[in-house]
Amino acid sequence: MRWYGRCLLTVAVVLAAAACSSPAPPAAPPPPPRERVIVQPPLPDPVPSGSGLVLSDFMMLPQSTPNPPPESGDNLDRWARINYLGEIPDGSGRLYVPDLNGKLYTIKDGGSGVYLDVGAQVGPNFWNHEGIGTGFGFVAFHPDFKRNGKFYTVHTEGRDALKTQTPDLPFPKETYNHGVVTEWTASNPAANTFAGTRREVLRIGFVNDIHGILQIGFNPTARPGGEDYGLLYLAVGDGGAAGDAEHSLKTTVPQDKGVPQGKILRIDPTGTNGPRGRYGIPATNPFVGKAGALGEIYASGLRGPYRFSWDPGEDHRMFLGNIGNEEVESIYEVRPGDNYGWSEREGPFVVKLGEGPNSCDIQPVPADDEKNGFTYPVAAYGHNKRPTGWPHCEDSGYAVIAGFVYRGNDIPELQGKFVFGDGVTGRIFYTNVQDMRRDEKLAPIHELALFDGQGRPVTMQGLASNPNVELAGQPKVDLRFGSDARGELYVLAKANGKIWKVTGMRRT
Numbered sequence: 001m002r003w004y005g006r007c008l009l010t011v012a013v014v015l016a017a018a019a020c021s022s023p024a025p026p027a028a029p030p031p032p033p034r035e036r037v038i039v040q041p042p043l044p045d046p047v048p049s050g051s052g053l054v055l056s057d058f059m060m061l062p063q064s065t066p067n068p069p070p071e072s073g074d075n076l077d078r079w080a081r082i083n084y085l086g087e088i089p090d091g092s093g094r095l096y097v098p099d100l101n102g103k104l105y106t107i108k109d110g111g112s113g114v115y116l117d118v119g120a121q122v123g124p125n126f127w128n129h130e131g132i133g134t135g136f137g138f139v140a141f142h143p144d145f146k147r148n149g150k151f152y153t154v155h156t157e158g159r160d161a162l163k164t165q166t167p168d169l170p171f172p173k174e175t176y177n178h179g180v181v182t183e184w185t186a187s188n189p190a191a192n193t194f195a196g197t198r199r200e201v202l203r204i205g206f207v208n209d210i211h212g213i214l215q216i217g218f219n220p221t222a223r224p225g226g227e228d229y230g231l232l233y234l235a236v237g238d239g240g241a242a243g244d245a246e247h248s249l250k251t252t253v254p255q256d257k258g259v260p261q262g263k264i265l266r267i268d269p270t271g272t273n274g275p276r277g278r279y280g281i282p283a284t285n286p287f288v289g290k291a292g293a294l295g296e297i298y299a300s301g302l303r304g305p306y307r308f309s310w311d312p313g314e315d316h317r318m319f320l321g322n323i324g325n326e327e328v329e330s331i332y333e334v335r336p337g338d339n340y341g342w343s344e345r346e347g348p349f350v351v352k353l354g355e356g357p358n359s360c361d362i363q364p365v366p367a368d369d370e371k372n373g374f375t376y377p378v379a380a381y382g383h384n385k386r387p388t389g390w391p392h393c394e395d396s397g398y399a400v401i402a403g404f405v406y407r408g409n410d411i412p413e414l415q416g417k418f419v420f421g422d423g424v425t426g427r428i429f430y431t432n433v434q435d436m437r438r439d440e441k442l443a444p445i446h447e448l449a450l451f452d453g454q455g456r457p458v459t460m461q462g463l464a465s466n467p468n469v470e471l472a473g474q475p476k477v478d479l480r481f482g483s484d485a486r487g488e489l490y491v492l493a494k495a496n497g498k499i500w501k502v503t504g505m506r507r508t
Helices: 003-020 119-120
Strands: 045-060 097-098 105-110 113-118 138-140 150-157 177-186 196-206 213-217 233-237 263-267 297-300 306-311 319-322 328-334 349-351 360-364 379-382 400-405 419-424 428-432 446-452 480-485 489-493 500-507
Touching: 045 349, 045 489, 105 119, 105 138, 113 119, 119 150, 138 446, 150 213, 177 213, 177 233, 233 306, 306 400, 328 400, 328 419, 400 480, 419 480, 428 500
Parallel strands: 045 446
Antiparallel strands: 045 500, 097 105, 105 113, 138 150, 150 177, 177 196, 213 233, 233 263, 263 297, 306 319, 319 328, 319 400, 328 379, 349 360, 400 419, 419 428, 428 446, 480 489, 489 500
8 A cells, every 4th residue: 555545544544533532522611800809998907917026136337427417307317327138149148238328338247347438439429418218229239249240339419410410311300319320340259348440320310309219139039041130120219200299290200101210120231232332221121112111111100119029939029119108008019011000099099199188089990990001019008007296198107118028947937928017117017928919809918026036025116216316206217128148037227227137936
């Protein structure tokens, strides 16, 4: 039998078997669309968790002051304006802490030292004596720092810099200060103090002294050769350009993709296809090549995006805390192309800025809100209990400070919990990361009690008090968080410049 005869016979047998077999079952109908959960104000208060963190004394950093020194006030009258703790990614075990007043400290074996004085290097244009976040705001070490010696800082500049320097990206109004990202290259990455070179990477103008470049950072879960490896994320606030009666540019800035304010940016700091050839724009950014949009933008619609981090477990999701204006403090899961809605949305609500006698007007979103394309929080809490003396709305005495999903080994009870807090009151919360899902109901928030290293109940306001700083009647703790390479957690307070390590949990 020729080959084509065998093929025909085979086809006939197959067809006959198919004819005799049972018919295939019909395809299952698609699941009905999930009904959107419309959240009603006010949001519920965090509930007591029934457990608490043990905070053991770790370090107190030297006192520092802005230049020129401020008059007594809650925002700048701090012992030291420390705002983060991380670990240099070179295996040395050195921790690092930036102080907004200018110095970068390293900590090793119970001692600390100044690695770099950013303020002194910048010179007279260094601007750290006005606003909440001006000065040396943040530092991010390149994941390959051990080999290339590169790390990046962000600081603010004023004075002559406003006359002699031009921001790299557009802004529709005269600027009040500049946020500057700088690349530093250490000649010896293992040295205890910096020596090497620096170059400017990116300069952004802001209309006010609040909500500037609030964090920069590399994705620590990205691996060499991966799409996200070595790309620098920038959490850029709205600069006070929305929601501030004095400086407001109405509601356009965070929603305008032609400007960087109110956005998460992602750049390649070693690339050259950005403005002036000083950084690169990754081709995989969501708005590359889209008319009227900056290719640097990764996500938009933010007011005060204060702190982001990646979950080192599960699927390495990125989480971000966004400080609210009217009534809501929000935690988001970040994905490329997201729009978080500010200043048309605050958290899961419609916001009407400046309307009504108290400018506190939040409303449920409409039933057909999906057409607007906004992304809503995975967790949020409201301004339900204001500290004594704080106004009814707008700056209501709340500021969410995002932390980390705990994946360390020392505290099994914390596994899989996203730990965060409120910067003003010093309250510390957690949500279970498996509950933090987009387009579903908000994750329940649990408040953690606090204990000192001897197991005694304490509060952050008590721990952060310092008789050497005039804080009488001022409730602001200025709470911040940190994490080392092992995933263990730390708590910081600007109020007295202290750092505590989270060393355990206990029942209340």
